[in-house]
Amino acid sequence: MxxxxxxxxxxxxxxxxxxxxxxxxxxxxxxxxxxxxxxxxxxxxxxxxxxxxxxxxxxxxxxxxxxxxxxxxxxxxxxxxxxxxxxxxxxxxxxxxxxxxxxxxxxxxxxxxxxxxxxxxxxxxxxxxxxxxxxxxxxxxxxxxxxxxxxxxxxxxxxxxxxxxxxxxxxxxxxxxxxxxxxxxxxxxxxxxxxxxxxxxxxxxxxDNAATTQKPQSVIDAISHFYENDNSNIHRAAHTLAARATDAYESARQKVQAFIGASSVKEIVFVRGTTEGINLIAKTYGAKFLQPGDEIVLSNLEHHANIVPWQMVAKEKGAHIRVIPVNDRGEIMMEEYQKILGPRTKIVGLTQASNSLGTILPVHEMTQIAKRYGARVLIDGAQSVAHIPVNVQELGADFFVFSGHKIFGPTGIGAVYIKEELHDFVPPWQGGGNMIRNVTFEETSYSEAPAKFEAGTPNIADAVGLGAALDYVNRLxxxxxxxxxxxxxxxxxxxxxxxxxxxxxxxxxxxxxxxxxxxxxxxxxxxxxxxxxxxxxxxxxxxxxxxxxxxxxxxxxxxxxxxxxxxxxxxxxxxxxxxxxxxxxx
Structure with missing residues (x-):
């Protein structure tokens, strides 16, 4: 030898x-x-x-x-x-x-x-x-x-x-x-x-990584460094720390954009995690556009976070939920999926990877099929983003959500991708500071996305930690x-x-x-x-x-x-x- x-x-x-x-x-x-x-x-x-x-x-x-x-x-x-x-x-x-x-x-x-x-x-x-x-x-x-x-x-x-x-x-x-x-x-x-x-x-x-991943030292250090050196609110002050905090926060947004292949930083909205992200979409876009008799299509493999918010808005709007069946292996039955879709299908919500079974769904193909009926597609990437390269533009998704703590980042931070063409149609999620352009007691005008969807003081330090986690993944x-x-x-x-x-x-x-x-x-x-x-x-x-x-x-x-x-x-x-x-x- x-x-x-x-x-x-x-x-x-x-x-x-x-x-x-x-x-x-x-x-x-x-x-x-x-x-x-x-x-x-x-x-x-x-x-x-x-x-x-x-x-x-x-x-x-x-x-x-x-x-x-x-x-x-x-x-x-x-x-x-x-x-x-x-x-x-x-x-x-x-x-x-x-x-x-x-x-x-x-x-x-x-x-x-x-x-x-x-x-x-x-x-x-x-x-x-x-x-x-x-x-x-x-x-x-x-x-x-x-x-x-x-x-x-x-x-x-x-x-x-x-x-x-x-x-x-x-x-x-x-x-x-x-x-x-x-x-x-x-x-x-x-x-x-x-x-x-x-x-x-x-x-x-x-x-227990499907529940949460552990954090590398670089993420821990990034959060500590922010609190030790740059802690300030963002966007609304002229002093040095505010500028550094704003730069760190917006840099994290750019990292998320690059990581999931969004076309613009405007398409990235910071939230507390996947659950809040899905609630944002269900209670803004869903509540605005769903009509009595409309249909929301979900797979049998969804996490409760991609079921309960849609049940709530469906009950409120008189819409119906239809469920895509799976076979004995836990795989989507594509023929049945196509039979479920129809002219009343308005929203399709799909996990990219099942948290309970591990199944990877063919979300690219499923998204393309849903588009034939004019449906909007939300993809839950909580269990996929740390394991599968994602490009939201290639997927064709209208919405994509994930949590930082599933990809070596902190808890309490996540991101929602909202396709830019929908920004004018999706109403604000919450009201308060940062998301406004002008306020009077008679009327308020709103900022453009992503600020439109980020009311109040955001989770700045953990956004910085998420950015550090994505840096770590990219290095590997x-x-x-x-x-x-x-x-x-x-x-x-x-x-x-x-x-x-x-x-x-x-x-x-x-x-x-x-x-x-x-x-x-x-x-x-x-x-x-x-x-x-x-x-x-x-x-x-x-x-x-x-x-x-x-x-x-x-x-x-x-x-x-x-x-x-x-x-x-x-x-x-x-x-x-x-x-x-x-x-x-x-």
Whole structure:
């Protein structure tokens, strides 16, 4: 293995990465996992090891088809020749990406790069890799179906032999010699101070990212710096601090505009979060234009925040809500969606990614279909914006909403995109200072957007924090984040499917990193409490998405959800803890 020839690389790559999904099956018996005491604290230095740690090449594929989500353009990076609108990442200059979630894993071909999981003992050597000692067949049709949807055309290293892992290392060295740069997940974890703590004596494994993400030091520092140096109200004073605060606030608006691909900063309105953003649209545009008998179309996968506000305005205006059904995997039934639309359809509200099941909706295609009927489309990006590149102009959305705390920013801040052509038609949300041009007791004239929708003193410091969070994501490269998280999703799906009796809730072919599950004879809140004793933070309950869970035949689930600072070692801890919980008396 001292010298790697092109023929050898071709042969190894073909075998390792292009096998059909059932070429290597999982062990028939569950592989014992180490007790938590043998797992190194996450985020802490690990002992040296002799093989790469879950390194895998991520290659560029073609552009998604018309039913897929379009790729946005985070920083100003020119498109790659022959690659459509695929961006290159600032962290990986010149390397194009095809975001995971569009037909599964990015297809192979083109220039590779590597994303390295940290060196934790659970993956420290070939012998310690689950499934490294053999292969077997006999998987049920259901498990094979899930494997086919999550692992199309590739071997993830599960079931790999020690020889294959050494060959994978040789490939990594060869690609590294060609100039590819790894993304160091240990370094990423070091950016998040909260991850250094222990809970009940165990290293914290934060697997509750769909509820909220943790904050990097750069975001914490940006907020502290504002309060220590620039704190002032904005727009209405001539002194230096007011100018600095105004600049910081409006700079954050520009960052949001660039991040989601809006055409103008006027289209970005700061709010407290996704919930307030949807209420803004429902109780301004909806209340103004909905008439008795009009229809609001929502999917069965919506968060309560995209159901309740529309119910309130529908009741007030005499409108009706129609619901797009989903299949047993938790995927939108597109034929049924098209049947629901009609001349009375005025508003279509869609989550881009389900918070309860992880399903990624084909919102680009769904938006284009809705436009044929003259409907306005609102997209809830709370669960997508940290995982999928977004370009609102390419999506064709009229409204797009997201929360800062879902993308490593502070709580209490979010943004609404309102297409500029609608600004004159959408009435003000609240009245007060900042949103006015002139006030008399007889009449008030309003400012132009976005000030028109931002009454009173805004959440200036947290807007600055949101801007810092978007800077952080841009430094890592959202396509790189998406690729790593998809790797974790594949690995986590595989590990949970090995646990006898565990039922995954939501098995869509296109998913973000959500792994909702239930166990027979175990209440979800009980599972959540036991996992907390292991230092593992997950969400248990209905996740403010009761209709979607009831469609799947359950009232509650346990919901581990993944982010950039999570590791395969943490997933191993989760799986091992679930096995122990199974053995507890009911």
């Amino acid at each position: 001292d010298e790697i020839t092109p023929d050898m690389i071709s042969r190894i790559a073909s075998r390792l990465y292009n096998e059909p999904p059932n070429a290597k099956a999982l062990p028939a018996a569950e592989t014992p996992l180490p007790e938590p005491s043998s797992v190194a604290p996450t985020g802490m230095p690990s002992p040296p090891v002799s093989v790469p740690h879950n390194s895998f090449p991520v290659h560029s594929g073609g552009m998604p088809g018309p039913s897929a989500l379009p790729v946005g353009s985070p920083p100003a990076v020119p498109p790659n020749p022959g690659m459509g609108n695929l961006p290159t990442s600032p962290s990986f200059p010149g390397v194009p990406f095809s975001p995971p979630g569009f037909g599964g894993v990015p297809s192979f071909g083109g220039t590779p790069t590597f994303i390295h999981a940290p060196a934790f003992p659970a993956h420290g050597s070939a012998a310690e890799v689950p499934g490294a000692q053999g292969t077997s067949g006999g998987l049920s049709a259901f498990v094979q179906s899930i494997r086919a949807s999550h692992f199309p055309g590739r071997n993830n290293g599960l079931g790999a032999t020690a020889v294959e892992l050494r060959e994978r290392q040789a490939l990594n060295k060869q690609y590294s010699a060609q100039g590819s740069r790894p993304m160091d997940v240990n370094a990423v974890r070091g950016d998040f101070p909260i991850l250094r703590q222990r809970v009940h004596g165990k290293p914290l494994a934060w697997l 490269g959202l396509p790189n984040i998406a690729a790593y998280e998809h790797h974790l999703l594949e690995y986590g799906t595989e590990q949970l499917l090995r646990i006898n009796g565990l039922r995954l809730i939501g098995t869509a072919r296109e998913k973000v990193g959500v792994l909702s599950f239930v166990l027979p004879s175990k209440r979800t809140e009980e599972i959540g409490r036991h996992l907390d004793q292991e230092g593992i933070a997950v969400r248990s309950g209905h996740h403010c998405s009761q209709p979607s869970l009831r469609r799947m035949g359950v009232e509650t689930t346990v919901r581990p959800s993944l982010s950039i600072y999570n590791t395969c070692s943490e997933i191993d801890r989760l799986a091992d803890a679930i096995r122990r919980i199974q053995r507890l008396p009911s």
